[in-house]
Amino acid sequence: VTDRLAAQLAFLAEADRLKSVLRASTLNDASRRENSAEHSWHVMLYAAVLADQAPPGVDVGRVLRMLLIHDLVEIDVGDTPIHAQGAVSHGSSALLAREQDAADRLFGLLPPDQAAAFRALWDEFEAAQTPDAVYAKSIDRVQPVMQNLASGGGTWVDYGVTRDQLESRVGTKVTRALPRVWAHLAPALDRWFAKA
């Protein structure tokens, strides 16, 4: 029991570092960049509140657990902004390999049974195939859109994003599980990009 508890507490202490991983998006008031720990909390709140928008078959409780751990690998890898087109871009094989190593190290701090369970949940999120993972991914993509609308453009300004790029990089993912949310946001998005 003591060894098990020591491993769990070591993992929880290491997880604290996610609070120092900065994302490209800011808070709604644009006062500073958001970190990946508070982002994780916020998307969990999105998942709970928008539960009645979730497609049939989604288990929101599982989605909450998925979102709780979805960004932990960023402790080693950092956040990769979706609109940044650098050497290591979002979804590239180089990034995926680094994330796998990070998952090995971080979940490996836990007792083996928990390490396996957390890793399976993270793998499911990354694969984005099951209803729970698709809903979780849609939630994870729509929250930064809300932040950008509130803060005056945010990463759309920073990376010179067009309305078409937003649609292909983000809209196609959000609409997989949340078509009505995306349709609801469309007029505000059209207005913002028309002015930009």
Place this chain on the structure above:
Amino acid sequence: VTDRLAAQLAFLAEADRLKSVLRASTLNDASRRENSAEHSWHVMLYAAVLADQAPPGVDVGRVLRMLLIHDLVEIDVGDTPIHAQGAVSHGSSALLAREQDAADRLFGLLPPDQAAAFRALWDEFEAAQTPDAVYAKSIDRVQPVMQNLASGGGTWVDYGVTRDQLESRVGTKVTRALPRVWAHLAPALDRWFAKA
């Protein structure tokens, strides 16, 4: 549907402000004070990882939802450090009244059915009587202890806390649901306070 979604998104935008509520505790590396949004994420991770320490009858899924919203009232009220002995101290009736007003306003942004469900869950957490609430409270109390141990003392130094005060203000709450965790931490706590 549109009005409902608009209310949900307005609540989620308002919730963003929890990221700007600063707590007395710092990050483990003592680089800055922790905010209540990232703290909420961290205690949810504690609740998930320490689930095998939870007393019989605890539904960890419900506890995650409880911890997800447990600090939202701090958007209006701010964080009240447990070791601060000011005019408005932890658990005072003045503070409780302000928290009730904050809960009315914040949960009231949601559609009525969700407002009622979230409020009932928050009331249950505050009352600290059900197994889920007792476990959630124990988790919420033990995380800052771990932060203080990691950061070199934190709020124990700031507020001149003694080992006895820690035991009465925190230990008695942690041991309600997590006696083995508190026993596990005791040697490290004894060492820290012996040196302080």
